[in-house]
Amino acid sequence: MELLDMATETNTRLDRIEEKLDKLTDAMVSMARAEEKISGLQDDHDKMYQRMNRFSEKLDVIEKKVDDNSRTVNLINKVVYAAVVAAVGTYVAHMWM
Secondary structure (H helix, E strand, C coil), rough: CCCHHHHHHHHHHHHHHHHHHHHHHHHHHHCCCCEEHHHHHHHHHHCCCCCHHHHHHHHHHHHHHHHHHHHHHHHHHHHHHHHHHHHHHHHHHHHHC
């Protein structure tokens, strides 16, 4: 009887060890999946960072063009104002004389 109890106890103990090993295996698989997801997220983050850098460079180019256009428009405005003032001055001088 004692031998039967020892065999039953050993089987019970082995069953618990198997259950723990199964849980450890499941945990390892879950960790591997989590690592894959983290790696994928890191790749996505790197791609987004590179994309944002390209947008920043494009924005710098656009900003330079806008500054150049602003200077050109200001110059054209000054020339037009000078022409209008000259035309009004000529008209007024012609009317008074």
